[in-house]
Amino acid sequence: MNRLLTPTRPAEPPVGLPMIGLVALLALTSWLIAGVAGTLVAVLAITAALVLLPPLHPARAMRWLRAVPIRTMDAPSLKMASHALAQRAGLAAAPHLYWLPQWMPNAVAVGNAQQGAIGLSLGAARLLGPREIRAVLAHEVAHLAAGDVAWTRLATVFAHAVRGIALAGLVLIGARVLAGTAAPSAAAVILLLIAAPVAAAMLQSAASREREFAADRRAAELTGDPLALASALTRIERHHRRRLPAVLRQPAVDFALLRSHPATNERVDRLLAVSRGGPAIGPADSATGASAGPWGVRLVAW
Numbered sequence: 084m085n086r087l088l089t090p091t092r093p094a095e096p097p098v099g100l101p102m103i104g105l106v107a108l109l110a111l112t113s114w115l116i117a118g119v120a121g122t123l124v125a126v127l128a129i130t131a132a133l134v135l136l137p138p139l140h141p142a143r144a145m146r147w148l149r150a151v152p153i154r155t156m157d158a159p160s161l162k163m164a165s166h167a168l169a170q171r172a173g174l175a176a177a178p179h180l181y182w183l184p185q186w187m188p189n190a191v192a193v194g195n196a197q198q199g200a201i202g203l204s205l206g207a208a209r210l211l212g213p214r215e216i217r218a219v220l221a222h223e224v225a226h227l228a229a230g231d232v233a234w235t236r237l238a239t240v241f242a243h244a245v246r247g248i249a250l251a252g253l254v255l256i257g258a259r260v261l262a263g264t265a266a267p268s269a270a271a272v273i274l275l276l277i278a279a280p281v282a283a284a285m286l287q288s289a290a291s292r293e294r295e296f297a298a299d300r301r302a303a304e305l306t307g308d309p310l311a312l313a314s315a316l317t318r319i320e321r322h323h324r325r326r327l328p329a330v331l332r333q334p335a336v337d338f339a340l341l342r343s344h345p346a347t348n349e350r351v352d353r354l355l356a357v358s359r360g361g362p363a364i365g366p367a368d369s370a371t372g373a374s375a376g377p378w379g380v381r382l383v384a385w
Contacts, residue, residue, distance in 0.1 A: 101290035102234070105241040105283065112245050112279045115272050116252040129244055133237070141179065141200035144193040150181035150202045164217050165201070165224075171305050172228040174199070182208075187326075188319045192223035192232070199227040210322055215315035218306055225301035231294045238290045245283035249276040284341055291343040299350055303357050313354040320347040 113125040145152075155162045161180060169177040178199035183189060188207035193200050201223045203216075211219065226232070253276050259265040266272075303309035 099290060099293045101286045101293055102238060102241075104286045105238060105245070105290070108279060108282055108286065109241055109245050109248070112248045112252070112276065115275060116248065116255065125244065125248060129240060133240060139193065141194035141198060145179075145181045145200050145202060148181075148183060148191070148202060150183050153180040153182055153203075160213075161203075161216065161220075164220055168217070168221050168224045168305050172196075172224050172301075174224065174228060178224065178227060188322055190219050190223050192226040194227055195230050195232060196228050201227075206322075207319070210318060211315050214306075214308060214311035215318065218302060218308065218312035218315050221302035221305040222298050222312060224305065225298040226294070228301070229294070229297060231298065234294060235291065238287045242283040242287040246280040249279040252276045288341050288343050292345045295344050296350070296353065299354060300357070303354060309354040309358040313351045313358070316347050316350055316354075 109125060109129075110122050113122040117124070153161065158180070162177075165180055166177040173196070175197045178192070178194065178201045181200060181202040183191070183202040183204040185204045186206040186209075187204060188210045189202075189204040190207055191202045193202075201220065203219070207219065208216070253273065256265060256269055256273055256276070260269060299312060302312050306312070
């Protein structure tokens with residue numbers, strides 16, 4: 084059996100340091116306001132929210148994005164590539180593919196390893212070549228296999244909880260200061276509560292960047308062609324920069340710690356490091372096919 088088409092064990096998402104940091108920050112913020120009892124209440128409330136909050140069905144999410152399902156007759160090679168990548172990643176089923184009605188190059192994954200959907204923008208379809216399209220699909224498949232949507236949701240809930248608790252604490256301590264009943268340590272606690280939401284935002288962004296690096300690495304394994312993803316990222320970055328106003332291309336302040344995605348040059352450097360032994364391009368490359376148009380895709384009318 085072809086090495087690139089052999090199913091592999093789905094990637095299990097490690098609990099990285101940013102996620103551990105978010106949990107610790109939440110516990111600290113709760114403890115500052117209400118001690119151990121407050122921490123327990125916060126944990127129970129978040130657990131209840133995660134259990135009661137219904138998961139977002141991939142098809143519903145794509146409807147919200149006004150996406151249109153990709154039919155096999157419109158993109159046979161794209162469908163074949165999706166099935167091959169899903170099989171290699173160990174997904175229960177190949178993700179449903181959709182066109183996103185936007186001309187900026189973009190792709191998005193919704194769902195998990197059991198049921199998922201991938202949206203590909205018309206801009207990405209026009210900009211990228213066959214190998215690059217396959218690499219982008221592999222990146223999104225890697226997100227589904229690792230359950231990154233669920234991890235992102237968890238990080239978002241923790242970050243929002245930290246912000247809410249910090250705000251409540253500031254109001255409570257502010258009232259005590261006005262009433263003259265605040266403890267001597269109130270100033271230090273206020274500073275910590277002001278810093279907590281900023282730290283939560285940084286940790287949430289760091290967790291997202293960690294998942295992006297992991298998806299890049301897994302995509303390179305799935306395709307055996309890390310250079311294709313590096314090429315796609317570079318092409319998309321150049322496309323975005325050409326369309327940005329000159330004043331925004333080199334911002335005066337670089338909020339790198341608040342970026343949800345790593346810098347493109349960092350991602351490309353890591354992919355180039357992976358490829359130094361040479362890209363392992365096998366027969367799965369033929370699954371994308373270059374025989375029917377640029378990559379076997381016939382764009383639908385909008």
